[in-house]
Amino acid sequence: MNPYIGHATQICGVEEHRLVGGKGDGQRIYEITNGKGMELTVSPDRSGDITRLRFKGVNMSYLSPSGYVAPAYYDRSGTEWLRSFTAGFLTTCGLQSVGAPCEEDGEFFPFHGSIASLPCEYSCWEEDESSIRVRTVTRDEVLFGRKLTLKREIGISKERNAFTITDEISNTGDRVEGMEILYHMNMGYPLLDEDSVVEIPSAEVTPRDDCAAADLANWKRMEKPQAGYQEKCYYHRFKDRNGKASIFQPKEGVGLEITFDAQELDGFVEWKMMGVRDYVLGLECGNCLPDGRAAMREKGMLKFLNPGESKTYRVHVELFCR
Secondary structure (H helix, E strand, O other): OOOOOOOHHHOOEEEEEEOOOHHHOOOEEEEEEOOOOEEEEEEHHHOOEEEEEEEOOEEOEEEOOOOOOOHHHOOOOOOHHHHHOOEEOEEEEEEOOOEOOEEEOOEEEOOOOOHHHOOOOEEEEEEOOOEEEEEEEEEEEOOOOOEEEEEEEEEEEOOOOEEEEEEEEEEOOOOOEEEEEEEEEEEOOOOOOOOOEEEOOOOEEEEOOHHHHHOHHHOOEOOOOEOOOOOEEEEEEOOOOEEEEEEEEOOOOEEEEEEEEOOOOOEEEEEEEEEOOOEEEEEEEEOOOOEOHHHHHHHOOOEEEOOOOEEEEEEEEEEEEO
């Protein structure tokens, strides 16, 4: 024990709180600090997603106008998902679908899936001298339907300003299941503004639609908030397994880098939204693109899990100063 401190959380550790008021009332959150300038808020009532991310006192993530929203307010119809889209640093999209709503074989697949609006059935943390590990289990299981389980570990270093998300997705049912996941990671002000330097060393950049195509040359250039801005999505393909994306804010001298296996997570999306208050950059790796489950099946990108099969994905985030 450090003789200079009274309680371990004076320097680092985890504190559990419940929110009071608004649509987030009663929601559990874990406030985590690693003792080196990195602070995270993990929401076990939102499938273990990361709501806030701060570094050296600088906010790194985007919080949508919806703010904190408890699972009880989730609406799966149309694009009503946006009303409960806290965004935060990480919103997990899936597991049954990602992107546009669609229908297959009489089953409706909602916008971006429902896993982010499910509370964990189990959550805990443990700590040693070198790291803090948050573990959660979220079940997306339905009578006469899909049975998928997400086991998540967020490993937070106390020696470096970095954390790793490790997800094991299991098919606990008796039929083959389509499975999609997208790590919807959202950069916000002041990390994000018109001076931010964005680097994505991809081999190919494809615009999602005509609007994005018209501005393809500026995919990495950030802009000031603009009224009536139309979102632009760019799909990045990497030449090998070394998926990477970074953002740096020269005025604050801080940035972050996201790394992942670009063959396992073979769909990377840059979501550029430079609107007024809707001001966010999404750097999103996934095992699909957000065009809807039916479109992914048609493209041959829809992944499947056999009964009893599991799949593990890892995403690493490193924060840095310059």
